[in-house]
Amino acid sequence: MQSYLNSVEVLFDLPGSGGTEALITHKFRELLLLLISGQERTYFMSFLRDCLSKKNSPLDRVVENNVYSGLSMEHLANLANLSTSQFKREFKKRYHDPPAKWLRIRRLEYAVSLLVNTDKNINEICQESGFNNTSHFCRIFTKAHALSPLKFRQRHTI
Numbered sequence: 001m002q003s004y005l006n007s008v009e010v011l012f013d014l015p016g017s018g019g020t021e022a023l024i025t026h027k028f029r030e031l032l033l034l035l036i037s038g039q040e041r042t043y044f045m046s047f048l049r050d051c052l053s054k055k056n057s058p059l060d061r062v063v064e065n066n067v068y069s070g071l072s073m074e075h076l077a078n079l080a081n082l083s084t085s086q087f088k089r090e091f092k093k094r095y096h097d098p099p100a101k102w103l104r105i106r107r108l109e110y111a112v113s114l115l116v117n118t119d120k121n122i123n124e125i126c127q128e129s130g131f132n133n134t135s136h137f138c139r140i141f142t143k144a145h146a147l148s149p150l151k152f153r154q155r156h157t158i
Contacts, residue, residue, distance in 0.1 A: 057090075057094075058079075058080045058081055058082075059080045059082070059087070059090050059091065059094060060094070061080075062076055062079045062080040063076070063091070063095075066079065067103060067106050067107070067130065068106075068107060068110060068128065068129055068130040069130055070127070070130040070131060070132045073087065073088070073099060073100065076099070087099070103130070104140065107129045107130040107131060108129075108140070108141060108144050108145075110128075110129045110130075111125050111126070111129040111131075111137070111141060111149070112145075112152070114128060114129060115149055115152055115153040115156070115157075116153065116156050116157055122134065122137075122138070122149050122150060125137075125149065126138075137149070
């Protein structure tokens, strides 16, 4: 693989000649052959499998597009064209956690990022990270991090 990378580096040093596009096409095909037949085959096939299987379901698109929206479970299920119980069952199969827990963890992670990296106030962070109620947000944040959001920010911001 290293020798392939070295041969491709040379392409970036070539002046813009007419044959460069054909050479790049050839090198791309060579790369694909290396990936499906070489030592990296297992990793490449696993990567392709993940790309083709996980992100194609309506459930994944709904979750990905609405993780910070604050929509109810019923609304998310409706968007995925599933009943609420089907949504919860499929969600748990896919993400290995119940939807409420998984969403809470992701939203809290995002809230931490906003607290540390922005100057937004707590209400804005609450809304942007998908929590609809500031007191509820503060309560579960404090439970998860043993500090209120404001104290967390003070302690983790330089």
